[in-house]
Amino acid sequence: MTKTIRWNAVFGAVGFFITFLISLNSNLFMTSFIRGIYAFVIWFALAFVVRFALQLLASGGNAESAAKHALAAEDDRRGAQLDVVTPDETEDLHRLLKQQPDEQAGEAEFTPLQPPKLVKKAEENPEQIVRAIRHLTEE
Numbered sequence: 001m002t003k004t005i006r007w008n009a010v011f012g013a014v015g016f017f018i019t020f021l022i023s024l025n026s027n028l029f030m031t032s033f034i035r036g037i038y039a040f041v042i043w044f045a046l047a048f049v050v051r052f053a054l055q056l057l058a059s060g061g062n063a064e065s066a067a068k069h070a071l072a073a074e075d076d077r078r079g080a081q082l083d084v085v086t087p088d089e090t091e092d093l094h095r096l097l098k099q100q101p102d103e104q105a106g107e108a109e110f111t112p113l114q115p116p117k118l119v120k121k122a123e124e125n126p127e128q129i130v131r132a133i134r135h136l137t138e139e
Contacts, residue, residue: 008047015043 020036027035 007051008044011047011050012040012044015046016040 016036016039019039020032023032023035
């Protein structure tokens with residue numbers, strides 16, 4: 001039972017209710033609820049420390065067995081993390097910074113955008129527009 005996460009959840013729930021009830025007296029409900037959530041997370045993490053200390057005390061203070069247990073847990077996690085390294089691009093950055101403005105101007109010249117002109121539709125008959133509006137409002 002010492003290795004289950006249930007004890008951490010109970011410990012976190014106790015922290016949540018204590019903080020929520022104390023905070024509810026002087027704050028709004030949502031503020032109290034958010035502070036209770038924070039307290040749950042902190043108490044949940046604190047339960048790991050308390051359980052580790054209790055395990056050390058229960059094992060008779062034998063630190064070597066606790067260290068072996070920690071190493072076994074580390075072996076289980078080995079290979080679960082992937083380290084990704086981006087390639088070194090400092091040379092490319094230095095080359096871009098050292099380029100002269102005349103080299104860059106020769107590559108592409110500025111040409112302003114020339115969008116096509118909008119064409120206006122011929123005037124509609126006002127009676128047709130009124131009929132269309134009446135038809136749309138009926139639906």
